[in-house]
Amino acid sequence: MKFRSLLCAVVVCLLLVPAMAVAGAKYKKEYKMSVVVGPKLPWGAGATKFADLVRERTDGRINIKVYTSSSLMAGKQTNEFLIHRQGVAEFCFASTINWSTTIKPLNVFNLPFFFPDYKALDAVTQGDVGKDLTEMLKAKGVTVLAWGENGFREITNSKRAIKTPADLEGLKVRVVGTPIFIDTMKALGANPVNMNWGDAQVAFQQGVVDGQENPVVAIEIPVKIWQFHQYATIWRYVIDPLMLTVNNKAMASFTAEDQSIIRQAAVEAADEQRWIVRKGLIAPDLSALETLRQNGMEVVELDEKARSAFRAKTTAVYQKWTDVIGADLVKKAEAAIAASR
Ligand code: X2X
Secondary structure, eight states: OHHHHHHHHHHHHHHHHHHHHTTGGGOOSOEEEEOSSOTTSHHHHHHHHHHHHHHHHTTTSSOEEEEOTTGGGTTOGGGHHHHHHTTSSSEEEEEHHHHTTTSGGGGGGGSTTOOOSHHHHHHHHSSHHHHHHHHHHHHTTEEEEEEEEEEEOEEEESSOOOOSGGGGTTOEEEEOSOHHHHHHHHHTTOEEEEOOHHHHHHHHHHTSSSEEEEOIIIIITTTTGGGTOSEEEEOOOOEEEEEEEEEHHHHHTSOHHHHHHHHHHHHHHHHHHHHHHHTTSBTTBOHHHHHHHHTTOEEEEOOHHHHHHHHHHTHHHHHHHHHHHOHHHHHHHHHHHHHTO
């Protein structure tokens, strides 16, 4: 009997040790990373930075190719979570907006006029809400490695300066195909049209829509929005964080050492990207708004009183979507925001 169990142990060892040794050698030649925007925008550049760091630090064992402009989902940005979960893209640098059609609690970031500033946002992503969302996504097959940022979404248009809700009346505004955006724009009196980002840029050019909403530094300046729109209103109506993520099965296929390289690289790339897109948008440095003005735009900055007139029109949207998101999560976010004051 003794001899037999010894033999068994030897056989097990002989089978296991080589299997462990070759784990690293089983890596794919290429891993895919999905990004909705182009490579030159800070968001796309953040993804490239992450891929480069991982490649360098793993001596090329993990070779991530960044697929920009929604190319892995044929332009349909709201399908990104699905292809990520399936493992078509092992990595993503993704906007919460694009995933919020599938993962409803992510709509917490889309609640109109909810986040007053970056401090409030950081309190939410770095606190209990960030933790809860991370756990929810993990259960659905995806790990959040770090939070980056697209930014507060500010409206621009070709018709008139928006100072009060009445100025929005009847404006045709392009939004992402995420239902809460349609509800919010309708509540504000605008005429929302949903469109993928790739099509939207053509629509601006052709004047098919009057306006759009996107972050200033991350999107509006790089795409030179002044070519199409003369008016911008800084109203901080919605915040758009980015998540740098990995498919759980892909992550589990890497050695512990490589997993920690991936985690570290994600935090570095996302932190850097977040500060790049905030630059020029935090008083006293409002140079990003100056860039819009220097390019001929009229920029309206709403104070809290003016902002609350818009918020008042969206109360029903807030209530409806609190139920969809989950009242507990919204309560946690409210508490984190209050504590950040
Ligand atoms: O489509 C948009 O407006 C963009 C690029 O900001 C997002 O992907 C959410």
